[in-house]
Amino acid sequence: MSDGSFFQRDRDWQPAALTPQYKTSLKRSPTHALLSMDSSISERTGPTFNQNMLGELDNDLVLNYAKDGELPVGERIIVQGRVLDENARPVPGVLLEFWQANAGGRYRHKKDGYLAPLDPNFGGCGRTISAADGSYAFRSIKPGPYPWPNGVNDWRPSHIHFSLFGSGFAQRLITQMYFEGDPLIWKCPIVSMIPNKGGIEQLIARIDMNATMPMDAIAYRFDIVLRGRRSTMFENRLEGN
Amino acid sequence: MKPLDYLKESPSQTAGPYVHIGCTPNFCGIEGVFAEDLGSTMLNGQTKGERITVRGRVFDGTGTALKDAMVEIWQADAEGLYPSPQEKRGQADENFTGFGRCPVEQETGEFVFETIKPGTVPFNDGRPQASHITFWIVARGINIGLHTRLYFPDEDNSADPVLGRIELKKRVETLIAEKTGDAEYTFNVRLQGHNETVFFDI
Numbered sequence: 001m002s003d004g005s006f007f008q009r010d011r012d013w014q015p016a017a018l019t020p021q022y023k024t025s026l027k028r029s030p031t032h033a034l035l036s037m038d039s040s041i042s043e044r045t046g047p048t049f050n051q052n053m054l055g056e057l058d059n060d061l062v063l064n065y066a067k068d069g070e071l072p073v074g075e076r077i078i079v080q081g082r083v084l085d086e087n088a089r090p091v092p093g094v095l096l097e098f099w100q101a102n103a104g105g106r107y108r109h110k111k112d113g114y115l116a117p118l119d120p121n122f123g124g125c126g127r128t129i130s131a132a133d134g135s136y137a138f139r140s141i142k143p144g145p146y147p148w149p150n151g152v153n154d155w156r157p158s159h160i161h162f163s164l165f166g167s168g169f170a171q172r173l174i175t176q177m178y179f180e181g182d183p184l185i186w187k188c189p190i191v192s193m194i195p196n197k198g199g200i201e202q203l204i205a206r207i208d209m210n211a212t213m214p215m216d217a218i219a220y221r222f223d224i225v226l227r228g229r230r231s232t233m234f235e236n237r238l239e240g241n
Numbered sequence: 242m243k244p245l246d247y248l249k250e251s252p253s254q255t256a257g258p259y260v261h262i263g264c265t266p267n268f269c270g271i272e273g274v275f276a277e278d279l280g281s282t283m284l285n286g287q288t289k290g291e292r293i294t295v296r297g298r299v300f301d302g303t304g305t306a307l308k309d310a311m312v313e314i315w316q317a318d319a320e321g322l323y324p325s326p327q328e329k330r331g332q333a334d335e336n337f338t339g340f341g342r343c344p345v346e347q348e349t350g351e352f353v354f355e356t357i358k359p360g361t362v363p364f365n366d367g368r369p370q371a372s373h374i375t376f377w378i379v380a381r382g383i384n385i386g387l388h389t390r391l392y393f394p395d396e397d398n399s400a401d402p403v404l405g406r407i408e409l410k411k412r413v414e415t416l417i418a419e420k421t422g423d424a425e426y427t428f429n430v431r432l433q434g435h436n437e438t439v440f441f442d443i
């Protein structure tokens with residue numbers, strides 16, 4: 001267990017703030033250099049979330065909005081994996097929140113006016129907390145791709161949005177998960193802002209036949225890496241190690 | 242020599258326009274899944290400290306307030322202790338969460354937090370940091386969440402080690418909230434422009 005400060009974020013691995021192929025970033029990207037600083041206790045600490053805040057169906061998007069014994073339309077999937085840090089250690093107690101479109105690519109949101117219909121049995125939100133070994137899992141419906149106004153013919157590949165809290169606020173992360181084999185991944189302006197192919201591949205979940213439930217749901221494996229902490233063994237022990 | 246087996250942090254992706262569905266579903270009309278939206282209440286009747294309201298908006302490079310941003314805050318309690326297992330200096334107020342999350346209002350772009358004024362906490366070298374609230378901002382068009390801080394106009398910020406690192410002294414003002422009421426502070430964040438807020442790589 002280390003309470004040390006965090007490794008500096010590798011900004012060459014992360015997307016830049018200004019990415020002209022994603023037009024909305026033009027007026028929403030800071031132009032000054034970020035002020036780089038070793039994290040202080042304000043960023044090494046962070047909120048913690050307890051299993052007892054979770055409802056029974058929080059990690060089951062197949063059932064958590066379904067009405068009257070009906071089920072949502074679409075391919076039944078299981079997403080599972082581990083939350084690790086940059087030291088390759090599991091991170092327990094991580095609150096993961098997910099949101100996604102339905103099987104037709106439509107979000108349950110008043111800002112979404114796509115032609116594809118809402119599914120009365122699908123809300124599109126879920127959450128869970130990682131276990132002691134960093135593992136997490138949830139069940140859902142495979143989201144459909146959808147068009148969006150950027151270029152005249154831009155489509156998002158099927159994806160699930162993820163939000164994660166580590167043990168320190170500096171680890172806060174929002175990202176997206178894509179699905180192995182989707183040809184739209186390589187045409188997407190939001191994906192292409194990730195500068196390294198290896199970084200893109202980190203966000204592509206792989207089919208996991210061993211975890212797949214026969215005659216029921218296809219499993220995808222998706223591991224997520226949060227920032228790592230320095231070990232402070234020989235440092236001035238301000239907070240201990 | 243054996244190579245070090247470090248992993249790379251997963252790349253960030255924008256929160257997009259539908260962040261509410263996952264983070265504050267009740268706010269966008271998805272009711273009955275989570276009992277309440279996370280981070281909507283920081284206090285209860287027993288929380289120690291001076292009650293304050295923190296409000297503000299996030300402006301883009303055209304001077305328009307974002308209508309789809311989500312703002313999160315993290316702060317110490319009134320005694321300067323964080324309610325976190327990483328806090329080794331003492332036990333923070335059990336009636337204070339330290340964490341707030343607010344989707345901006347969809348017409349006005351305003352965020353509002355009902356919280357308490359935080360106590361001071363030490364910097365890594367032991368010097369005190371002035372009272373501050375850590376902010377994290379995400380939205381459509383923001384590719385990686387933005388870290389910044391709110392400082393108070395009625396506190397002595399002159400010796401704060403973080404503000405001291407800001408080279409252009411006039412940019413320090415971008416982190417100091419305005420007192421707009423008895424117990425109310427307004428903190429406007431500007432993503433671009435001549436008074437662009439200082440953001441941290443922290």
Ligand SMILES: [Fe+2]
Binds near residue numbers: 101156159259
């Ligand atoms: Fe999306």
